[in-house]
Amino acid sequence: MAVPKFKKSRSNTRKRRSQWKATAPTLVKCSNRACREQKPPHIACPSCGQHAGRQVVEPA
Template identity: 55%
Template sequence: MAVPKRKMSRSNTRSRRSQWKTTPSNTATCPSCKALKLTHVACPSCGAYNGRQYAEALRTEHEV
């Protein structure tokens, strides 16, 4: 396995890591309730996915 001979400087390390970008998650509207949801995931507000009702709507992360 390759091992570097010299320590990489902080500026070189940070300039290399500046290319580590994240992409925003893809959202779509639910066809049954028109709420925003993640693609390929059951709707968190109505529980529907692909024309079927899968689960009760459980919104625990945003409840106050």
């Protein structure tokens, strides 16, 4: 198993970690014309309960 020969410096460690960024969640408008709430894609709308033009769950 590979083992580092030397300790990584603090600056190199921080340069590498500076690339770790949180991304904003992707949101799309609900396809229901009466609703149009923001929701994650490929998921039933939490406010109206529709997905792909069909009622799949009871609205909350």
